[in-house]
Amino acid sequence: MNRTDEKWDALPGPWRKATASLLEAGEVLLAWFEPDLDDHLHYARGLVVLTDRRLLSCSEPAASPVGCGAVRWQSWPLNEGSRLRTDEHGSAAVLELVDGSGRLACWHYTAAQTTAAQQLVQKWASWQQSQQTGSRSDGTLAICPSCGAAIPADAGRCQSCAAGPAKPSLSALFRLASFSRSRAGLIVLGFLLTLAATAASLVPPYLTRPIIDDVIRPWETQHIDNSALALWYLGGLAVAAIVAWALDWAKLYVLAWVSERISADLRAKTYAHLQRLSLEFFGGKRTGDLISRISNDTERLCNFLSINLIDFASDILMIVMTAAMLLWINPLLALAALCPFPLIVWMVARVRGRLLRGYRQAGAAWGAMTSVVADAIPGIRVVKAFAQESREIERFNASNERVFHAANRLNKVWSLFGPTVTLLTTCGLLIVWASGVWQIYLGRITLGVLTAFLALISKFYTRMESMIRMGSAVQRASASAQRIFEILDKQSNVPEPVRPIHPGRLQGRIELRGVRFKYGTREVLHGLDLTVEPGEMIGLVGPTGAGKTTLINLICRFYDVSAGAILVDGIDVRSFPVEEYRRNIGIVLQEPFLFYGTIAENIAYGRPNASREEIVAAARAARAHEFILRLPCGYDSLVGERGQNLSGGERQRISIARALLIDPRILILDEATSSVDTETEREIQAALENLVRGRTTIAIAHRLSTLRRADRLVVVENGHITEIGRHDELLGARGSYARLYQAQMELVYGRDGNGK
Amino acid sequence: MENNGRSQAELGNKDSAANGSTGPRPFGLHRDAWGRLVLIDAYGRQHTGVDVVRAFPLSDPRRGIAICDAEGRELVWLADLDALPPPLARQIEEELAKREFVPIIRRILKVSAPVEPSEWEVETDRGRTSFVLNSEDDVHELDAHRALITDAHGIRYLIADIEQLDATSRRLLERYL
Numbered sequence: 048m049n050r051t052d053e054k055w056d057a058l059p060g061p062w063r064k065a066t067a068s069l070l071e072a073g074e075v076l077l078a079w080f081e082p083d084l085d086d087h088l089h090y091a092r093g094l095v096v097l098t099d100r101r102l103l104s105c106s107e108p109a110a111s112p113v114g115c116g117a118v119r120w121q122s123w124p125l126n127e128g129s130r131l132r133t134d135e136h137g138s139a140a141v142l143e144l145v146d147g148s149g150r151l152a153c154w155h156y157t158a159a160q161t162t163a164a165q166q167l168v169q170k171w172a173s174w175q176q177s178q179q180t181g182s183r184s185d186g187t188l189a190i191c192p193s194c195g196a197a198i199p200a201d202a203g204r205c206q207s208c209a210a211g212p213a214k215p216s217l218s219a220l221f222r223l224a225s226f227s228r229s230r231a232g233l234i235v236l237g238f239l240l241t242l243a244a245t246a247a248s249l250v251p252p253y254l255t256r257p258i259i260d261d262v263i264r265p266w267e268t269q270h271i272d273n274s275a276l277a278l279w280y281l282g283g284l285a286v287a288a289i290v291a292w293a294l295d296w297a298k299l300y301v302l303a304w305v306s307e308r309i310s311a312d313l314r315a316k317t318y319a320h321l322q323r324l325s326l327e328f329f330g331g332k333r334t335g336d337l338i339s340r341i342s343n344d345t346e347r348l349c350n351f352l353s354i355n356l357i358d359f360a361s362d363i364l365m366i367v368m369t370a371a372m373l374l375w376i377n378p379l380l381a382l383a384a385l386c387p388f389p390l391i392v393w394m395v396a397r398v399r400g401r402l403l404r405g406y407r408q409a410g411a412a413w414g415a416m417t418s419v420v421a422d423a424i425p426g427i428r429v430v431k432a433f434a435q436e437s438r439e440i441e442r443f444n445a446s447n448e449r450v451f452h453a454a455n456r457l458n459k460v461w462s463l464f465g466p467t468v469t470l471l472t473t474c475g476l477l478i479v480w481a482s483g484v485w486q487i488y489l490g491r492i493t494l495g496v497l498t499a500f501l502a503l504i505s506k507f508y509t510r511m512e513s514m515i516r517m518g519s520a521v522q523r524a525s526a527s528a529q530r531i532f533e534i535l536d537k538q539s540n541v542p543e544p545v546r547p548i549h550p551g552r553l554q555g556r557i558e559l560r561g562v563r564f565k566y567g568t569r570e571v572l573h574g575l576d577l578t579v580e581p582g583e584m585i586g587l588v589g590p591t592g593a594g595k596t597t598l599i600n601l602i603c604r605f606y607d608v609s610a611g612a613i614l615v616d617g618i619d620v621r622s623f624p625v626e627e628y629r630r631n632i633g634i635v636l637q638e639p640f641l642f643y644g645t646i647a648e649n650i651a652y653g654r655p656n657a658s659r660e661e662i663v664a665a666a667r668a669a670r671a672h673e674f675i676l677r678l679p680c681g682y683d684s685l686v687g688e689r690g691q692n693l694s695g696g697e698r699q700r701i702s703i704a705r706a707l708l709i710d711p712r713i714l715i716l717d718e719a720t721s722s723v724d725t726e727t728e729r730e731i732q733a734a735l736e737n738l739v740r741g742r743t744t745i746a747i748a749h750r751l752s753t754l755r756r757a758d759r760l761v762v763v764e765n766g767h768i769t770e771i772g773r774h775d776e777l778l779g780a781r782g783s784y785a786r787l788y789q790a791q792m793e794l795v796y797g798r799d800g801n802g803k
Numbered sequence: 804m805e806n807n808g809r810s811q812a813e814l815g816n817k818d819s820a821a822n823g824s825t826g827p828r829p830f831g832l833h834r835d836a837w838g839r840l841v842l843i844d845a846y847g848r849q850h851t852g853v854d855v856v857r858a859f860p861l862s863d864p865r866r867g868i869a870i871c872d873a874e875g876r877e878l879v880w881l882a883d884l885d886a887l888p889p890p891l892a893r894q895i896e897e898e899l900a901k902r903e904f905v906p907i908i909r910r911i912l913k914v915s916a917p918v919e920p921s922e923w924e925v926e927t928d929r930g931r932t933s934f935v936l937n938s939e940d941d942v943h944e945l946d947a948h949r950a951l952i953t954d955a956h957g958i959r960y961l962i963a964d965i966e967q968l969d970a971t972s973r974r975l976l977e978r979y980l
Contacts, residue, residue: 647859659863660882676856677875679959683861685943 062094066103069120075099078170080142080163082154088139095142095154097167099174101125102144104154123151127175131168135161135570142167158568162610165563220525222532223348226312230305237302238360244294245364249372250287252502254280256376260495298361306352314345317534325541326605335418340534343413344527351524355517362514369507376503377496383482384504387471388511394471395515398464402457402519406526409453414530416446461519468515472508479504541607541625548622553615553631555581555712555743557602561611564597571597573766574611581712584744586754588784589763595747598763599715602745603632615713633711633738637718639695639702643687646675649701650682653709661708668737669704670730671697696727703734714738716746720753728753751788760784830879832870832894840898842870842878850878855898860905861945861961868895906932908952908962911972920955927960934958942979950980 062079070076077097085091085106093106105120123129128146135158142164143153156164227234258280265271318341373381423430423439430439483497557579564572571594579585587595600606601613604620613620620628633653641649650665651657657665662682666672674697678684686693686701693701699719706714719735720728732753739756748754760777762770762784770782777784831843835851842853850872858867870879884892906927914936915922924933934954936942941953950962965973965980 645862647862659859659867663858663867673871673875673877676858676869676871676877679957680860681856681858682867683859683945 065105065120066094066096069103070098071100077174078167080156080160080167082142082156082164083160084139084155084157086155088155093154095167097131097171102129102131102152104152121152125171129171131171133161133164133168135568140164161565161568161570165610220521220528223309223313223352223528226309226316227305229312230308233301233305237298237305240294240298240301241361242364244291244298245361245368247287247291247294248365249368249503249506250291251284252499252506253372254283254287255502256493256495256499258495259498260493264494302356303353306356307349309352310345310349313348313531314341317341317345317531320535320537323539324537325539326600327540328537333414333418333421335416335421336414337534338421339410339414339417340530343417344410344530347527348524348531351520351527355520355524359514359517359521362510362517365510366507366514369503369510373500373503373507376499377492380479380482380486380492380496380500384475384479384500384507386478387475391468391471391511391515394464394467398460399522401460402522403526405453405457405460406519406523407529409450409457409523410526410530412446412450412453416443416450419443419446457519464515468512472512475508476501476504541604542621543624544622546622547624547627548618550615550618550623550628550631553712555579555631556616557713557743557745558614558617559598559611560614562598562601562608562613563610564594564601564606565609566597570609571766572601575763575766575768577761577768577771579743579745581743582741583759584739584746584757586757586760587745587747587763588751588754588760588787593763594766595763596717599717599745599747602713603634603715604628630709631712632715633706633709633713633742634715634717635699635702635706635719635735635738639698641687641693641698641701644685645680645683646678646686646701647682649686650704650708652705657708662704665704665708666701668707668734669700670734671700671704674700694727696724696731699727699731700734703731703738707738712742714742714744716744716748718747718749720748720750751791762787830870832891832898842872844878853878855895855902857899857903860903861949861951868899905959905961908960908972910969911975914975917978923952923954925960934960939979942976944980950976 066076066079075098077099079094079096082093082095083090085093091106093104096103102123102125103120104122123144126146130145132143132145134141134143139155139157140161141153141155144151258277262273262277262280265273321337321341370381370385373384419439419442423443430436479500483492483500486492487494487497557577559575559577562572562575563570575598577585587598589595597606601608602620604613604625607621615623615628615631630653642652647659647662648655650662650671659682663672666675666682675682675684686698703719716735720731728750736756744757746754746757754760755774758773759771760774761768762777762782764783770777770780770784772780772784778788779785830845832853833841833843835841839852840854842850844850852873854871854873854875856869856871857864858869865884866882868881868884869877870881871877881887881895884895887895906925906929908925908927910926912924912926912931913922914924919936919938921936922933923936925931934956936952937955943951943953945951948964948966950965952960952962954960962968962976965976968976
């Protein structure tokens with residue numbers, strides 16, 4: 048009874064009361080879901096409620112709010128013959144109720160409701176089953192594999208681990224502060240140095256007043272010799288210059304060091320974060336854009352932090368201090384001089400937003416251009432083979448033009464803005480000249496005051512101008528910061544468990560329980576169940592696109608299941624820390640990837656501390672030893688992007704050695720031999736036999752002959768497991784495996800005999 | 804044929820590992836009348852035209868040495884050169900020296916141009932020479948001290964210790980590392 052009450056609570060508010068009043072005494076609510084489309088596929092809310100006796104449904108009347116009594120309920124009694132099924136194609140799907148006589152009703156819904164609809168169907172199926180067998184097996188509570196909390200059986204996802212609300216997007220630049228916290232001491236030091244340097248640089252203009260008024264003017268007008276005083280002042284100027292130089296030097300060094308450090312930290316963190324994101328993220332990203340973010344954007348931030356920010360800070364200080372000094376010397380003149388200041392501030396505020404947008408566009412255009420290059424270079428053989436060089440050039444030119452135009456839009460704003468600011472500052476100077484001369488004429492100030500003023504105000508406006516120019520750098524940097532934080536804010540779709548179970552060395556027993564998986568809205572695995580015993584070799588067969596590789600990706604935890612669970616040694620794989628779990632898995636892929644480095648390093652990729660003897664032993668077992676010895680540098684030969692050219696079979700054997708060296712409990716072979724000739728395949732087969740021994744192996748192969756050593760063959764078709772058994776059993780069963788095998792035999796020994 | 808070769812190689816391994824440091828030599832090496840290197844393995848079988856190769860010529864030259872037949876099949880594996888009886892070790896070292904040609908650059912005298920292809924004039928342990936470098940990617944930093952340069956013909960030159968080079972050489976090399 049309690050559980051039923053919980054279900055009530057889970058129902059969306061408006062529906063709760065209406066539904067409760069409908070149920071008869073003792074009727075148990077099994078599941079519910081909200082179709083969100085009407086028969087014409089227009090958005091409309093509805094509710095489908097499944098109880099142990101019937102299916103209830105209502106739809107939202109067009110204009111009236113839910114729950115005000117205007118809803119019309121429909122009800123279908125359920126019996127042995129009733130069946131619920133979903134039909135999904137694309138992003139709109141339909142749930143149908145059928146019985147022996149035909150379709151009774153249907154409800155349309157979008158992909159957002161798919162899981163709920165499927166749960167409804169499953170619930171009904173398991174309810175029917177439990178009624179037939181008399182057992183009540185669905186009473187078990189699921190445990191969240193990540194945090195260990197109980198999950199209501201139909202919630203699918205653990206409430207306590209569900210992703211929290213997105214972080215409020217603070218100004219990206221401001222968030223950089225979190226990276227600088229560890230360097231706070233040095234930043235404060237740098238700031239103090241800036242303060243001191245600014246003060247020191249204000250001494251010379253200040254000294255111009257006494258030099259003119261106390262030395263030059265008395266000599267000019269009354270021939271009073273104040274040369275002793277003059278020496279003092281000149282000495283003061285010299286000392287101020289030297290102090291300013293020393294302080295500037297210290298300040299620049301300290302702040303440049305800090306900013307370089309911060310941006311290096313940022314780069315390291317971004318890259319580390321990127322490496323930990325799931326494959327799904329990389330599937331949807333363009334390599335070039337990611338490279339551009341890590342290299343270009345962090346570089347820009349570094350430049351900003353090291354050069355602009357320091358200048359910016361010292362400019363602000365300078366402006367404040369100069370303004371204070373101006374006001375102190377002569378408030379009236381100062382107010383006149385500062386007239387254009389508010390105007391400039393207003394202009395800056397107006398232009399800022401435009402610049403930020405512009406820089407974001409420019410950054411995106413730059414990323415797109417890098418992507419074009421990053422696309423075309425690895426695919427250069429295809430480009431040349433199809434003689435599409437000129438098209439690639441055009442593609443690059445097009446994106447290059449976009450970069451140009453994005454920059455040009457910025458320049459348009461900037462080229463007008465810069466000179467306008469200069470004009471305004473010149474106006475400021477003009478005002479000082481005019482009002483200064485006027486006041487000297489009236490005898491209110493001395494020539495020295497005016498000179499000091501002019502020196503100070505020109506410093507003020509130069510600083511002002513450079514600060515405004517900085518505005519563009521600030522916007523550019525914050526655009527860069529945004530692009531970096533976009534990556535840092537991405538959560539891995541393969542989250543680390545909250546309460547991890549450390550796998551250690553696994554036995555290698557793999558269990559799939561009702562595994563479903565969706566790419567976007569398309570479900571590719573429809574509930575697979577399979578148990579693989581430790582040390583067993585399973586061959587996955589089936590047409591391309593049947594979901595074999597997806598299944599392997601799920602076992603490796605490159606992705607997480609949409610529903611169901613994968614258990615290894617009886618524990619949900621989501622409970623293991625990802626890295627520790629993967630350490631138990633060796634993978635040999637169709638396209639072996641070699642990193643730039645020596646062969647020995649490539650073999651030892653999964654276990655960098657392996658000894659040379661172990662590396663050679665692994666290479667021997669992988670039948671790679673002898674061809675490696677034939678290379679000019681043996682195991683020290685460089686391979687990978689800029690290294691020695693190796694054939695596909697050679698690369699494959701190196702990758703087999705790599706998998707052998709980590710001595711995995713679970714071995715995944717994804718078309719490991721399909722890209723090589725038969726002779727090489729035989730060599731690789733021999734190598735694989737060493738590899739497979741004593742490990743749980745899951746192998747995909749199109750050439751069925753490759754799988755002759757498999758203990759069981761599993762035929763996957765359209766996301767379902769259709770057959771399981773030994774080679775001869777399956778042949779005897781005359782099912783899809785037999786057909787596949789027949790087709791391959793025909794291809795090999797077929798009509799003309801020259802097919803492969 | 805293939806199987807024979809393999810089983811011998813494996814037996815040879817075992818023998819050399821077990822007997823390498825002690826007692827009787829499990830195999831013998833000599834040059835025949837035509838100057839070809841001949842291996843007599845532990846079973847007295849004779850292999851003509853064999854080749855001695857290092858598995859780790861750069862990272863660990865004295866360990867992991869293989870004797871392969873003319874087809875490149877491994878006949879004998881020597882885990883450690885220093886564990887062999889000295890006369891045999893010397894003999895193998897001589898064979899290796901004859902086979903290996905990796906001049907060690909002592910000084911870089913001149914690099915013709917800052918862009919590739921550039922012509923390098925160097926002083927090596929085998930005398931003065933010059934070579935053409937095709938791309939800056941052909942200069943590989945092996946570890947913190949060593950660099951390997953591959954020229955346009957695929958000849959490799961080793962810089963054993965960058966720190967030991969004179970200032971001019973280091974400056975010329977700097978931009979490639």
